[in-house]
Amino acid sequence: MTVDSARETRKIRCVAKMKEIMTHYYIEAKTAAENGRKVAWITSGGPVEPLIAMDVIPVYPENHGAMIGAAKMGQELCEKAEAMGYSSDLCAYARADIGAAPIDGGPIGGLPRPDMLVCCNNICGTVLKWYEIQARYFNAPLFILDTPICHTDCSDAVRRYVAGQIRAYIAFLETVCGRPMDRERMEAVGRLSIEGQRLWQSVLDTAAHRPAPLSAFDAFFHLALIVTLRGTRIAVDYYRELLAEMHQRIADGIGAVPEERYRLLWDNLPIWYRTRWLSERFAAHGACLVADTYTSAWCSSLPYLDENDFIASMAEGYTRIYLNLGIDQMAAAVIDMIDKYGVDGLVMHSNRSCKPYSLGQYDIQRIVAEQRGLPTLMIEADMVDSRAFSESQVETRIDAFMEMIKARGPRKDH
């Protein structure tokens, strides 16, 4: 087999379909006003199902931020926001979004104007001010859903507090849309959401196989639908097809990385403008990033969601997401993934943009070293702002880390 045909074999077929779905999704969102439909901007961890049930098109500034990063337009838009007066210490998704809004910047010529904004702080606190700024700018109503951090557990008080807000959220949507919610439709959307999340989890689970049929870098790409179209038939159908392709790859012995020898776990958001470079850098050492804490965040609260009473279970489901947990619970989740995927080391992206994700990484690193004896590589960068990335420094750290992993040899227990 030639180099080119081997590369062709490793390509995931579903990629083309995903691009098609995302293109269609953005065209629909950008032409919503002409078609008499409403658009809601929503945070990545926000409860999207009620929007789908109300036939509102959800749009994700964070997904847009990722696209801006991948299109290598992050620096320019961050600088634009800084010129508007925003600090360079602010999250680059927020800066890119705020910088893009007045000029319709970014790879798709800006997001469609929101009819409403829905902000859930289960992913960070920055979104509160970010959404307030955009709600003021677009003169659109804003709903804030406050999910207290589960430092050790999710208490009854928290459950009741969030459940009350879910009811208020639905009332907010009914007011903005000027019609009541169809509860049966809502429960149907909830069931599709759970089905989609289960399928997404199954797709990620296939990477436990050796060689892994997909890598975290693939997951970063295929994640888009479980974020943006969660609760729709489109997402369910897509992930079913992707899962079938992964099973076929396992049957055919096709790995994401040629000659996978080492398996690593990625922590934090991707470095969107460098995913290919990073993927190739690791692959050159025979290393595959087989799993990550980021893409699994969109199915990690499945145990708390109830397909027979979705609305009631949303409070806990949306409160118990990875970034809304205490460090001990995050470390426990990382250790579960280390065992499940059989990894040889941890790669942590210390992300200047994302404080809630990056705070605690040294503790998680220490806990992983104590409990599993695994080494960690720390990469200092930013998910979108490429000014925080130094290629030669990152290259040396990766190469040195892989030299160390090779010297240690693959894990004995696998």
Place this chain on the structure above:
Amino acid sequence: MISAGIDIGSISAKAVLVQDGRMVHSVVIATGYNARRAADNVFEAVVSGAGLRVPDVARIVATGYGRNSVAFADRTVTEITCHAAGAHFTDPAVRCVIDIGGQDSKAIALDENGRVRDFVMNDKCAAGTGRFLEVMARALEVDLDAFGEMARQADRPAKISSLCTVFAESEVISLIARGEIRANIIAGIHDSIAARVAAMARRIGVTPPVMMTGGVARNSGVVDALARQLGEWIVVTPFAQINGALGAALLAAG
């Protein structure tokens, strides 16, 4: 068999020749603008200095930030692995290497075979690197080589609290303006760099004996300050600056 190690750092380029487990010759030159030319020059210098010819060298390993500019190397190895190998060769008892180079600093934990058990490097910042000292030397109008000697004359080291090189330079300038004596400022600079590097090294656990390598190890003021911060005696090798190249030459020999 003769093998060579070439270490192209941000400030200096180093070359070492090893023959049958003994170091034969070493050369240090400034890297300058053109890393590729520095690699050619330092290799030529070490070979001719040893009275040899290029074909006499069987294997070459390149390391350092400019390792990929050494076109004639057989392979590249990072400076982390090379420093571990060099330190282990010089003193097999060493379990921790602290290397402060021109643009980075690192702490390496070694196992009994001289292999890297764990490592940590400075974040994207000049503080805690040789560059930090260079900036300060310029502000103080003192030759960097005199820093170690001058620090010994300090009676009350100044406190430099800024983590950022640029801010620390401002602090130094205001200390100068206030009439603080140079020796105290220099001692304060050493304490500042040592505190930062010690905190970083503790993240992987500091097991003695500790060896310091890299060009900055020639500055006894930093070595003393680091020993105080870590509460450990620090082994200083006469080969501190060429330790990475030495390790590369040893790894080249296989």
